[in-house]
Amino acid sequence: MLLVFAGNAQRTYSVKNLQQVSEEELNLYYQKAINLERRGEFLAITGGAAGLIGILGGAALNDDCSSGGTSVLCVTVATLMTVGVAATIIGFTMYMTGISRIDRIRKVQFADSFQLELIPGGFYCSHPQNYTSGITLRISF
Numbered sequence: 001m002l003l004v005f006a007g008n009a010q011r012t013y014s015v016k017n018l019q020q021v022s023e024e025e026l027n028l029y030y031q032k033a034i035n036l037e038r039r040g041e042f043l044a045i046t047g048g049a050a051g052l053i054g055i056l057g058g059a060a061l062n063d064d065c066s067s068g069g070t071s072v073l074c075v076t077v078a079t080l081m082t083v084g085v086a087a088t089i090i091g092f093t094m095y096m097t098g099i100s101r102i103d104r105i106r107k108v109q110f111a112d113s114f115q116l117e118l119i120p121g122g123f124y125c126s127h128p129q130n131y132t133s134g135i136t137l138r139i140s141f
Contacts (some may be wrong), residue, residue, distance in 0.1 A: 013101045018108040030105045037098025043091030051084025 011017060013033070018026060057077040117138040 013104055015104055015108060018105060026105060026109060033098050033101035033105060037095055037102060040091045040094025040098055044088050044095055047084045047087025047091050050080050051088060054080030054084055
């Protein structure tokens with residue numbers, strides 16, 4: 001199920017799709033990407049802090065927890081370390097995904113509006129009734 005959502009999101013934020021959407025949709029995608037980046041940053045920092053508190057608490061309670069006791073503090077410390085590491089990994093992934101989406105959107109938004117292309121071309125001439133070969137110069141702005 002997660003792979004289906006990830007696949008649809010990658011298709012939505014592909015450069016080809018972003019070039020075809022309207023300006024309003026592009027701004028909506030941009031805001032969503034910024035929100036994803038901010039949530040990821042917050043989750044990574046919060047997870048790192050929780051993991052650090054768990055590690056420091058485990059170091060302070062090392063003698064109590066290593067003797068096989070299952071006190072509430074030992075369980076809390078272990079939970080903080082586990083949740084902190086998981087939240088940091090998930091938050092960092094969300095942050096990096098948000099940044100890459102923002103970069104793609106900015107690339108589409110601020111693409112050079114002037115393009116110059118030289119392409120091989122074949123034109124049909126009606127008088128001799130054949131194709132003439134040549135080069136087509138296409139300028140778009």
